Amino acid sequence: MRADAVRNRRLLLDAAAAELAEHGTEVSIARIAARAGIGKGTVFRHFATKEQLLLAIFSDQLDGLSATGEALLQRPVPADALLEFMAAAVELQLADRSLCQAVTAAMRREPVVRAAGDRLVAVAEALTARARQAGEVRDDVTGADIVLLINAVMQGTAPVSDTVPGLWRRYLSMIFDGLRPEAARPLPVPAPQSLAPALAPGRAL
Amino acid sequence: MRADAVRNRRLLLDAAAAELAEHGTEVSIARIAARAGIGKGTVFRHFATKEQLLLAIFSDQLDGLSATGEALLQRPVPADALLEFMAAAVELQLADRSLCQAVTAAMRREPVVRAAGDRLVAVAEALTARARQAGEVRDDVTGADIVLLINAVMQGTAPVSDTVPGLWRRYLSMIFDGLRPEAARPLPVPAPQSLAPALAPGRAL
DNA sequence: CACTAAACGGACCGTGCGGTCATGTTGCTG
DNA sequence: CAGCAACATGACCGCACGGTCCGTTTAGTG
Numbered sequence: 001m002r003a004d005a006v007r008n009r010r011l012l013l014d015a016a017a018a019e020l021a022e023h024g025t026e027v028s029i030a031r032i033a034a035r036a037g038i039g040k041g042t043v044f045r046h047f048a049t050k051e052q053l054l055l056a057i058f059s060d061q062l063d064g065l066s067a068t069g070e071a072l073l074q075r076p077v078p079a080d081a082l083l084e085f086m087a088a089a090v091e092l093q094l095a096d097r098s099l100c101q102a103v104t105a106a107m108r109r110e111p112v113v114r115a116a117g118d119r120l121v122a123v124a125e126a127l128t129a130r131a132r133q134a135g136e137v138r139d140d141v142t143g144a145d146i147v148l149l150i151n152a153v154m155q156g157t158a159p160v161s162d163t164v165p166g167l168w169r170r171y172l173s174m175i176f177d178g179l180r181p182e183a184a185r186p187l188p189v190p191a192p193q194s195l196a197p198a199l200a201p202g203r204a205l
Numbered sequence: 206m207r208a209d210a211v212r213n214r215r216l217l218l219d220a221a222a223a224e225l226a227e228h229g230t231e232v233s234i235a236r237i238a239a240r241a242g243i244g245k246g247t248v249f250r251h252f253a254t255k256e257q258l259l260l261a262i263f264s265d266q267l268d269g270l271s272a273t274g275e276a277l278l279q280r281p282v283p284a285d286a287l288l289e290f291m292a293a294a295v296e297l298q299l300a301d302r303s304l305c306q307a308v309t310a311a312m313r314r315e316p317v318v319r320a321a322g323d324r325l326v327a328v329a330e331a332l333t334a335r336a337r338q339a340g341e342v343r344d345d346v347t348g349a350d351i352v353l354l355i356n357a358v359m360q361g362t363a364p365v366s367d368t369v370p371g372l373w374r375r376y377l378s379m380i381f382d383g384l385r386p387e388a389a390r391p392l393p394v395p396a397p398q399s400l401a402p403a404l405a406p407g408r409a410l
Numbered sequence: 411c412a413c414t415a416a417a418c419g420g421a422c423c424g425t426g427c428g429g430t431c432a433t434g435t436t437g438c439t440g
Numbered sequence: 441c442a443g444c445a446a447c448a449t450g451a452c453c454g455c456a457c458g459g460t461c462c463g464t465t466t467a468g469t470g
Contacts, residue, residue, distance in 0.1 A: 002416060002467055028457060039419035044459065104364045141379070152361025152376060156353055159309045160397065170394035171357060174346070177390055178383025185382055189375035192365065207437055207446060233427065244449040249429065 009046050011036040017057055020098030025054060055113050058102035062116035065089055065099075069123035079136035082127045083176055086150050090168050093154045094161045103151050107195045117195050121147055138184035142191040149175055214251050216241040222262055225303035230259060260318050263307035267321035270294055270304075274328035284341035287332045288381055291355050295373050298359045299366045308356050312400045322400050326352055343389035347396040354380055 015036035047053035075081035093099040106117025125143025157168040220241035238245045252258035280286035298304040311322025330348025362373040
């Protein structure tokens with residue numbers, strides 16, 4: 001690969017991530033290319049289609065979340081680590097409009113994103129297992145539950161995140177109260193095995 | 206208003222609601238018009254813009270949810286009524302892809318939808334107040350909380366609703382466990398006064 | 411330095427959208 | 441029944457998008 005090619009690829013990925021964070025997946029390729037300072041044709045040289053570009057960025061971002069969770073495994077109090085993981089994930093997603101879709105995309109059939117999604121679930125499960133064994137959360141909650149609940153808090157409060165910025169903390173707090181052992185009542189439905197393959201083919205992005 | 210005009214308006218609204226339920230707000234006006242069996246120009250005679258058509262349908266749907274909640278006020282056990290209200294709302298929204306956006310739209314500045322959103326919050330507050338006074342839910346939860354939590358459950362599980370249809374019941378159950386008095390811990394953020402005006406102007410639909 | 415293959419760029423294409431308008435049609439009223 | 445205003449219609453417009461293509465530039469090489 002030629003030197004200018006790798007340089008442009010970097011510029012492209014950075015610009016795309018920034019533009020996606022600001023405007024979501026609706027941004028046009030033209031806009032991303034302009035921000036990167038490269039031509040539109042060059043974008044399609046690196047990624048055959050818009051979707052491939054998005055999926056590449058999505059899996060990167062999911063791995064970022066996984067890394068955050070992994071670091072929190074060192075925390076002494078398991079429940080604190082788990083709560084902080086959820087808080088960090090929600091906060092990151094609210095700041096980055098493409099991360100929301102990234103989590104959804106994690107449930108798709110595309111191997112790259114699916115793998116990143118599985119890694120994220122694994123980290124969540126590690127954090128959850130610790131808290132479960134310490135008796136700090138109910139014993140019927142799994143890593144997949146945590147990821148879906150993160151998504152729920154984020155998606156549910158996204159519409160008001162601009163005008164009531166911290167509101168998500170209220171609902172994360174409420175929901176976490178429902179995860180404690182003393183709150184547990186039998187659940188009507190078992191946990192999902194994994195997140196993928198869960199998303200129907202023609203859905204979302 | 207002429208007789209054929211009111212007839213076509215009905216056809217249009219019905220077709221739009223059905224098409225929106227199936228395909229979400231991305232459906233083209235042409236498609237809606239085709240389903241209604243009328244011309245595309247006729248659509249714009251009744252609603253100057255696509256957004257106005259959508260907002261009209263949204264507020265109708267929000268009022269439908271309000272009616273459901275109102276009926277549940279008769280139930281003997283307040284907490285059961287509240288839980289059933291949340292379940293009904295989530296189930297309806299998952300079946301109707303435009304209802305999801307309707308709730309979001311309820312947080313907008315448009316007077317019609319905002320009014321419908323306020324009515325929905327009022328009904329939710331009535332249901333919540335009953336349960337609160339009966340000591341069946343924690344006393345720091347409000348009607349606006351309920352609406353946002355409904356939205357959270359729905360949005361969070363929407364991506365998997367096709368392949369794991371009943372999964373939302375699991376998370377509604379968990380979250381409701383967090384609403385009970387015995388689970389209550391102090392919340393870090395106060396409840397929002399209302400839902401509107403909460404959504405930034407250029408956001409969503 | 412000369413040469414070539416890789417990479418670049420932006421004009422270009424087809425498509426589908428929301429919205430408009432001139433023309434034709436139809437329900438109402440006197 | 442006559443006449444008119446309200447209404448219906450679909451061809452049409454401008455636009456923005458994702459994606460293609462080919463003439464041009466440039467990085468590496470012997």
